[in-house]
Amino acid sequence: MSNNETRTAVITGASSGIGEATARALAADGYRVALLARRVDRITALAEELGKGAIAIEADVTNRDSIVAAAGRVQEEMGGADVLINNAGVMLLGPFTAEQHDDYRHMIDVNLLGAITTTEVFLEQLKEDGGDIINISSVAGVRARAGNGVYAATKFGLNGWSESLRQELLPDVRVTVIEPGAVATELPNHITHAATRQGVVEAYRQVEVTPDDIAEVIAFALSRPRRLALHEILLRPAGQEL
Numbered sequence: 001m002s003n004n005e006t007r008t009a010v011i012t013g014a015s016s017g018i019g020e021a022t023a024r025a026l027a028a029d030g031y032r033v034a035l036l037a038r039r040v041d042r043i044t045a046l047a048e049e050l051g052k053g054a055i056a057i058e059a060d061v062t063n064r065d066s067i068v069a070a071a072g073r074v075q076e077e078m079g080g081a082d083v084l085i086n087n088a089g090v091m092l093l094g095p096f097t098a099e100q101h102d103d104y105r106h107m108i109d110v111n112l113l114g115a116i117t118t119t120e121v122f123l124e125q126l127k128e129d130g131g132d133i134i135n136i137s138s139v140a141g142v143r144a145r146a147g148n149g150v151y152a153a154t155k156f157g158l159n160g161w162s163e164s165l166r167q168e169l170l171p172d173v174r175v176t177v178i179e180p181g182a183v184a185t186e187l188p189n190h191i192t193h194a195a196t197r198q199g200v201v202e203a204y205r206q207v208e209v210t211p212d213d214i215a216e217v218i219a220f221a222l223s224r225p226r227r228l229a230l231h232e233i234l235l236r237p238a239g240q241e242l
């Protein structure tokens, strides 16, 4: 029996793309997976396919009550979360104009506040037994381009918050950030600015990196032993030198 068989991984945005592929990869590595997303039909089918105690929970990361309810189910039915993958995200690209104002708020709500909310809700479960948080950022969190300003801002924000959290939570919880480049998923299909959507969807047809490639990286990161670097050891006891 793999050591992972007693470990539970919670994955947000598990209904498609990188989240779905990560669910498959972690289930194959022996994790029990809790699949969170709004499209409940997709996650229910995936949980049935994966078996091994996988559960589907309809949840919207912009609605704290739904995340609290999801955490309650994970605690009750799976004994709590050991791994949290903050993957849910939207990429609503387009020129920076007032017409896109709903998109800006929505990206911040999902990509940044959604990850923060899901983490604070699950944090006590993750601390219980030595947990992992994996935040799915992007190359857009390192380098911004014309037309992706607010999306990049959410990923720059995610990176800054993750770095603080990483120092604050060690050694109880390990925080890892993954920054993929373009990955062939349905991410661009939700762009509301028609001309931008057409161009980006077209460009994504050329993309060769698959969600499975990213899932493999996530599974690899989780498989690494927890070792503190010297500067991290010097940060202990946690909090005093922050």
Ligand code: NDP
Residues within 6 Å of the ligand: 012, 013, 014, 015, 016, 017, 018, 019, 036, 037, 038, 039, 040, 059, 060, 061, 062, 087, 088, 089, 090, 091, 110, 111, 136, 137, 138, 139, 179, 180, 181, 182, 183, 184, 185, 186, 187, 188, 211
């Ligand atoms: P997908 O569109 O395939 O997946 C996005 C997931 O997020 C879906 O499962 C969707 O589920 C979920 N989601 C969206 N809004 C919410 C919400 N309010 N509450 C809960 N879940 C939500 O795209 P990807 O797999 O590509 O995206 C996954 C992550 O990877 C995102 O954070 C994205 O920014 C990041 N990324 C993607 C790259 C790419 O090129 N594809 C590159 C770099 C990073 P549902 O609609 O069912 O709720």
